[in-house]
Amino acid sequence: MPAHPELSAKSTAGFDLNDWLAYIEALHPKDIEMGLERVNQVKQRLNLDINFPMITVAGTNGKGSTCAMLEHIYHAAGYRVASYSSPHLLRYSERIRVGSVEISDANLIMAFQAVEVARREIPLTYFEYGTLAAMWHFSTSQVDVAILEVGLGGRLDAVNVFEPNCAIVTSVDLDHMEFLGDTRELIGAEKAGIFRENIPAICGELNPPQSLIDYAQKVGASLKLIGRDFSFKSHENDWRYQSDVFFLDKMPLPALIGDFQLYNASCVITAIQSLQRFLPVNQEAIETGFLTVRLHGRYQYLSYKPDVILDVAHNPHAAKSLASNLKKTSTSGKTIAVFAMLADKDIAGVVQAVAGEIDDWYVSGISHIRAADGAQIKQRVLTELPSASIKRFIGVAEAFAQACIDANENDRIIILGSFFTVAEVMRVLQTATFKNRMNKNGAR
DSSP: OOOHHHHHSSHHHHHHHHHHHHHHHSSSSOOOOOOHHHHHHHHHTOOOOOOEEEEEEEEESSSHHHHHHHHHHHHHTTEEEEEEEEOOOOOGGGGGTTTTOOOOHHHHHHHHHHHHHTTTTTTOOOOHHHHHHHHHHHHHHTOSEEEEOOOSSTTSGGGGSSSSEEEEEOOOOSSSSHHHHHSSHHHHHHHHGGTTTTTTEEEESSSSSHHHHHHHHTOOOOEEEBTTEEEEOOOOSSEEESSSSEEEEEEESSSSSSSTHHHHHHHHHHHHTTTTSSOOOHHHHHHHHHOOOOOOOOSEETTTTTEEEEEOOSSSHHHHHHHHHHEEEEEEOOEEEEOOTTTTTTHHHHHHHHHHGGGGEEEOOSTTTTBBOOOHHHHHHHHOOOOOEEEEESSSSHHHHHHHHOOTOOOEEEEEEEEEHHHHHHHHHTSTHHHHHHSSOOOO
């Protein structure tokens, strides 16, 4: 691998997947550059054969769950489903799936090569490059439908250069404010940018910003709002979906935990019903999809006695949902939070949201350039909770190891704050050295 790939990469011949990932990460000086001109140019050069319907999903939270439900339902209905999501936890290939199978290294490299040939002098960000590679792979894989998760915002996200047959905005709240604006109205307008004329535009936010509604009207989208055009009613063991033209009764609760998942599930059914003429789906497939759906890192139980739970909650909106889940699945012991976040996130807001459900805080930094270090995290927690029981550790792995040592069988450990926090715990659980690390106290 050249030392400076952005300057000296005259040829990518012989690159393995790790070389490619390092290369595309170094191509652009910024992690994020809003705008569609560059990615649209490369898309045109790729001359992709997009002959399948697409569903685009945006939202502050709930995007991943919604995409996973759609993927599982269409798969259960017998369709060859393509799915693009981000970020990944352990492997880049998690982002790109066809037929519920992650892309192989060989096929991913072929997709990167195709983008490289097409882009020539045009610099692409890591996400833009990966989005085009995913769509190139889908266009060569004879898929029936593609589910595309927006990375950030909507209007200027790379996914938005592709024309959807249905667009979903799951929720609108404050996050990525340096890029999207510092009010729900500004953020709502950005997310509504995925809406198109005469295309179903579905919103699962009970109180949508007026800007989202105005944009849908401006472009002539067929807007469907939860609480107005469709709704749900939950029961102890099942739920009911209803719209002005369709209803499903005694539906199984989604396998993903949380009351908010019924908002996502309602958006999913509305989307499926909107596309019935393209992609017929029966009730049995919908039920099977809800029962079998899985999504790593969203209130995911890893073990019991003590309970170990992963949740990527990285903004106050997601943290409130996490707090609700913790309250409803209460434990007779204490709750230990293994907590680390990126410095540009609302750390104080997340702490406030979950504070009432956490007994002990085990904080650290993350192995990421944008991470807040352990000292910063500790100070933020103490600012919000001056009497908090808190310990600082070298890293997430050390914090988790000590939490496992300290926890009794009636306690629970919740790992939260970032995809990177969850990924570090998932990674350490795969290593043979973890048991040895549990015998050491890394507290600071």
